[in-house]
Each structure stands twice: as C-alpha cells, then as structure tokens.
Amino acid sequence: MLKGVISVLPTPFTPDGTLDLVSLKKVVQLFVKAGVSGFTALGVTSEVSKLSDVEKRQIIETVIQELPENIPMIVGTTAEGTHNCIEASRIAMALGAAAIMVSPPRMPKLNTEAVVRHYKTLSDRVPVPIVVQDYPPISGYAMEPSLLIRIMKEIPKVIAIKLEDAPTPVKISRIREMSKDSSVAIFGGLGGTYLFEELLAGADGAMTGFAIPEILIEIVRSFQSGEVEKAKEIFYRYVAIMRFEFQEGIGMAIRKEILRRRGAIDFAGIRPPGTNLDESTIRALDELFAWYKKEGSPWI
Numbered sequence: 001m002l003k004g005v006i007s008v009l010p011t012p013f014t015p016d017g018t019l020d021l022v023s024l025k026k027v028v029q030l031f032v033k034a035g036v037s038g039f040t041a042l043g044v045t046s047e048v049s050k051l052s053d054v055e056k057r058q059i060i061e062t063v064i065q066e067l068p069e070n071i072p073m074i075v076g077t078t079a080e081g082t083h084n085c086i087e088a089s090r091i092a093m094a095l096g097a098a099a100i101m102v103s104p105p106r107m108p109k110l111n112t113e114a115v116v117r118h119y120k121t122l123s124d125r126v127p128v129p130i131v132v133q134d135y136p137p138i139s140g141y142a143m144e145p146s147l148l149i150r151i152m153k154e155i156p157k158v159i160a161i162k163l164e165d166a167p168t169p170v171k172i173s174r175i176r177e178m179s180k181d182s183s184v185a186i187f188g189g190l191g192g193t194y195l196f197e198e199l200l201a202g203a204d205g206a207m208t209g210f211a212i213p214e215i216l217i218e219i220v221r222s223f224q225s226g227e228v229e230k231a232k233e234i235f236y237r238y239v240a241i242m243r244f245e246f247q248e249g250i251g252m253a254i255r256k257e258i259l260r261r262r263g264a265i266d267f268a269g270i271r272p273p274g275t276n277l278d279e280s281t282i283r284a285l286d287e288l289f290a291w292y293k294k295e296g297s298p299w300i
Contacts, residue, residue, distance in 0.1 A: 002099075002131070002160045002185045004037030005216045006074065008209035010256055011046045011059065012265040017272070019055055021062045023265040028066040030264045034214045037205065039063060040101060042076040044138055045209040045252055050271045056088075057095065064096040072098035074131055078138070081105055082118050089126040099129040099159060103139040110141045116151060123157040130157045131207075134171075135164040135189070145174040152184045160185040162207050169197040176202035191246030192216050196235035199223045210242060211258035214299045241288055241300070253277050257285065 009031075012023035028039065041063050042048045042056055051059070063073055075092035077100045079085040089100045102122065104115045123130060132151060136142040142165050143151075152158055161184060163171055168188050175186065187207040188198035195206050195216060206216050215238045223231035245254045253276050256268040269276055277285075292300040 002038060002072070002074075002187070002204070004205045005035075005213050005220055006038040006040055006187065006205065006207040007031045007036045007213050008040040008043040008045050008189075008207060009059075009063065010209060010252070010259065010265070011048075011051065011271075012256070012259075013267065013269060013271055015267050015269065019058060020266060021058065023267075024059065024062055025066050027259060027264045028063055030259075030262065031213055032066075032068065032071065035217050036071070036213050038072045038074060038098075039067065040074040040076060040207060043101065043209065044076075044135065045255070046076070047252065047271055047274075048076060057091065060092060060095045060097065074099045074101050076101045076133075078103040078133070079105065080107075082121050085118070085122055086125045089122065089128065093126060093128045097128065099131055100126070101131040101133050101162065103133040103135055104141045104143070106138070106140050110139075112147055112150075115141065115143065115147065116154065119151055119155050119158070123155045128157070129159040130155070131160045131162055132158055133162045133164070135162070145171055145178055148175055149179045149181075152179060152181060158184060160187060160204075160207075162187045162189055163198075163203075164189040166190065166194070168194050168203075169201040172198055172201040172203050191251065192219075192242045193239065193246050195219055195242075196223070196232055199231065209255060211245060211255045211262070212238075212241070212299050215242075237295075241292070244285070244288055250275050250277065250281060254281070254285065257282070261289070 012020040014020050075097040077088040077092055079088050134143045172186050185204040188203050189208045192206050192208050192210045205220050219231045219234050252270050259265045260268040
C-alpha cells in the first residue's frame with residue numbers, strides 16, 4: 001500500500017529546450033534525501049504533454065537508475081484511447097515502474113460505463129498496480145465518489161486514488177464513509193494546498209510536485225503519529241508558499257524556480273508554449289523566501 005508523500009517529478013530542460021537529465025537526477029537525489037515515500041514520473045506537472053515517446057523513455061530510465069530499491073516509481077500512462085494507454089503502460093512496466101497512474105481518456109460524451117471499461121481492460125492487459133487519477137481539467141470528466149468506489153471494488157489492481165477534484169476533503173470523506181475500504185490509498189494533490197484537511201478526511205498522504213516536500217513529509221508524519229496540533233501548525237505556517245507555488249498558469253515555472261534556488265536544477269524555464277516568470281512574480285517569491293528565513297524556517 002502506498003502512503004506518505006509521493007513526489008511528482010518535474011522535467012528539467014536546458015535553455016535550448018532539450019532534456020536536462022543531470023538536473024533530473026539531482027531532483028531525485030534531493031527528494032530521496034528529504035524522505036519521500038515514492039516518485040511519480042510523467043505526471044501532469046512533468047509537462048508530459050510536451051514530451052516525445054523517446055524522451056518519456058529516457059526520463060523513466062533515468063529516474064529508475066537513481067532510486068533506492070525501497071522507493072517505488074509510479075509512471076503516468078494516461079493516453080487518448082485504451083489501446084495507447086495499454087501500450088504506454090507495458091513500456092513503463094518493462095522499464096521498472098512499480099505502478100501506473102491513469103486518468104480517464106479524454107473523449108466525447110464519456111460516461112460511467114466507458115470509464116469502468118477502460119480501467120478493467122487496462123487491468124486485464126497489464127499486470128501492474130494502478131493509481132486512478134481524478135483530475136477533471138485533464139480528463140474533462142469528474143468522477144463521482146460512487147464511480148470511484150465501484151472502480152475500487154471491481155478492479156483489484158487499483159491500489160490508490162489521486163484526488164484532485166476540489167473540494168478534495170469532502171470527496172475523500174464521502175469515499176471513506178461510503179466504501180468502508182481502507183485497503184485502497186487516497187492521496188490529495190493540488191500542490192498540498194488542502195493537505196491538512198485531506199488528512200482529517202481520511203487521506204493517506206500527498207502525491208504532488210511541491211518543490212519542498214520536506215514540509216509535506218513533516219505534516220503527514222506528525223499527523224499520522226498522533227501529533228495533530230503539530231501537523232496543523234506546520235500546515236498553516238507553510239500553506240502560503242504552497243498557495244503561491246500553485247498559481248494557475250505559472251505554478252510550474254514557480255516550482256522550477258524554487259528547485260533552481262535549492263540547487264537541484266540549473267535552468268528554471270518551461271518548454272514552450274508556456275509562461276515563464278515575470279519580474280513581479282520573482283519579487284514576490286523573494287519576499288516570501290525572506291519572510292520564512294526571518295522566521296527561522298529549516299527548509300527555506
């Protein structure tokens with residue numbers, strides 16, 4: 001069973017737009033040292049839609065080479081159509097993925113039966129655990145708690161759900177109450193911005209690309225060890241930087257800039273088309289970092 005904090009990896013690029021696999025290795029090393037429970041490669045915030053099949057393979061191979069044996073790698077294999085999803089999942093499995101993460105395929109008039117059939121066919125054809133990603137902005141389809149529970153019950157290979165359909169705490173609570181099943185892990189995402197409330201609702205941790213996973217790890221660790229007040233205090237103190245990083249449209253650029261400042265990547269740019277940071281956003285980030293340093297933050 002997956003648990004804790006699973007970091008969704010960014011894809012670093014050089015200034016000319018090619019993959020920077022050296023920086024990718026440094027990100028993995030930084031997050032392993034931080035104590036993450038696992039990694040997700042080729043997620044939405046990995047800029048996966050801008051990657052070629054060759055580049056996807058290079059990324060999976062690079063991450064696998066850097067991981068200790070006790071830390072699993074999940075690979076995003078969402079694709080247009082079940083056939084393509086199966087093919088991508090088989091490649092990920094062959095390269096060493098411990099599990100795959102899949103959203104419903106984007107298609108006209110997608111319905112419940114089509115979604116269930118997609119996951120069942122995938123489960124039948126690929127012998128690897130599945131993480132169901134519920135992120136409507138990507139799939140164009142919001143999965144109701146009843147549908148997610150049905151998938152959990154009918155497809156044993158589903159080991160976790162990544163919920164990113166806000167308000168996530170409400171949805172987590174409903175799934176836990178309706179299913180009475182704790183064998184399938186539930187993770188929040190969305191940059192960790194609702195992490196404390198998600199834990200209160202029954203989440204097992206966070207699966208997100210937040211650039212300072214040490215903060216999320218301490219929140220989850222404190223909460224799960226019974227130190228709820230400590231978890232709450234840390235979350236309320238650091239939710240400002242989570243919120244700042246998770247700004248729509250520029251969040252990935254902010255995330256990469258934070259990782260650059262942490263010495264993990266050499267160039268903070270994102271692959272076109274995309275928005276890089278303007279001077280006012282950089283100044284705002286400077287102010288945020290200066291405040292946390294003044295407050296004695298051990299992570300910033």
